Amino acid sequence: MMTSPPDSPPPVSLLQGAALFLDFDGTLVELAERPELVRVDARLAALLERLRMKLNGRVAIISGRSVDSILGLFGPLPITIAGSHGLEVQSYDGKRSLPERPVALDRILQTMTDFAHTTPGLLVEEKPFGAALHYRGAAHMEDAANALARTLADETALHLQTGKMMVELRVGGGDKGSALRRLMAESPMRGFTPVFLGDDDTDEPAMVAAAEHGGAGILIGAPRESSARYRLPDVDATLDWLERACEGAA
CATH class of the missing domain: 3.30.70.1020 (Trehalose-6-phosphate phosphatase related protein; domain 2)
Known part of the structure; x- marks a missing residue:
C-alpha cells in the first residue's frame, strides 16, 4: 500500500543485521535508452563483492531482467538473483528454478x-x-x-x-514482493531484517514485503508516493550510501 512520499535518507546503520535486496536498472546503474547499453563498472562489481562478504552472503538482486541478462553484465556472480520480476531464481550456489514459458x-x-x-x-x-x-x-x-x-x-x-x-x-503468479518473501524464508536470509532498494513502480511490492518482515524499503529517485521508508536521490547517491553502510554492516 502506497504511503506519503519518503524524503529521509536511510541511516548508515541500516545494514546491521540486514538481508539486502537490490533492484538493478535505475538503482545500481543509470537507465539507458536500450537495456543492452547498460554496463557494470569496476566500482559496482567491487561493491557487490564487499557487500556479499560483509553480510555473509545475504545479498540478492531482484530485477525485471532475466537471470542470464544480469550474469551477462557481471559475469559469474555468487549471490542470489531473482530475475524476470522473481519468476526465475538462481541461488548463490548456482541452482536455478524456472516456470514454464507460455506458447x-x-x-x-x-x-x-x-x-x-x-x-x-x-x-x-x-x-x-x-x-x-x-x-x-x-x-x-x-x-x-x-x-x-x-x-x-x-x-x-x-x-x-x-x-x-x-x-x-x-507469466503471472509472482512479483518482486513474492520473490523477497520467498528468499526471506530460505538460508542465508532467514532470520535477518530485509532492506530493499528500488526506483520503479514494479519495486513497490518488494517495499511492502520488506516492511511486513520488519524491514524497510529505500526509494531511489525523485519524491513520489511509495511504501518505502527512506529515499536516496539517484544512482550515485545509492552507491555512495551502500559503500558507507557496508563499512558498518555485519
Missing part, C-alpha cells in the same frame, strides 16, 4: 515487433518469460503502447506490468 509469448513478441516497426524509437525486449515494449525513445506512443498491451493481456491472460517508459506482458 502465447511468441505471438505477443511478433505483434509487438510489428507495432514497433511502425514508429522509430520503439523497442521490443524479449525475455524468457515475458515481452516488453519500451517507448523511452518515442514518448508520444505511450498511450498506444499501453492500449496494445492491454489488448494482448485480455487475449492471452498474461500479466500486464507497467514500468518506467515501458509496458510488459509476462
Whole structure:
C-alpha cells in the first residue's frame, strides 16, 4: 500500500543485521535508452563483492531482467538473483528454478515487433518469460503502447506490468514482493531484517514485503508516493550510501 512520499535518507546503520535486496536498472546503474547499453563498472562489481562478504552472503538482486541478462553484465556472480520480476531464481550456489514459458509469448513478441516497426524509437525486449515494449525513445506512443498491451493481456491472460517508459506482458503468479518473501524464508536470509532498494513502480511490492518482515524499503529517485521508508536521490547517491553502510554492516 502506497504511503506519503519518503524524503529521509536511510541511516548508515541500516545494514546491521540486514538481508539486502537490490533492484538493478535505475538503482545500481543509470537507465539507458536500450537495456543492452547498460554496463557494470569496476566500482559496482567491487561493491557487490564487499557487500556479499560483509553480510555473509545475504545479498540478492531482484530485477525485471532475466537471470542470464544480469550474469551477462557481471559475469559469474555468487549471490542470489531473482530475475524476470522473481519468476526465475538462481541461488548463490548456482541452482536455478524456472516456470514454464507460455506458447502465447511468441505471438505477443511478433505483434509487438510489428507495432514497433511502425514508429522509430520503439523497442521490443524479449525475455524468457515475458515481452516488453519500451517507448523511452518515442514518448508520444505511450498511450498506444499501453492500449496494445492491454489488448494482448485480455487475449492471452498474461500479466500486464507497467514500468518506467515501458509496458510488459509476462507469466503471472509472482512479483518482486513474492520473490523477497520467498528468499526471506530460505538460508542465508532467514532470520535477518530485509532492506530493499528500488526506483520503479514494479519495486513497490518488494517495499511492502520488506516492511511486513520488519524491514524497510529505500526509494531511489525523485519524491513520489511509495511504501518505502527512506529515499536516496539517484544512482550515485545509492552507491555512495551502500559503500558507507557496508563499512558498518555485519
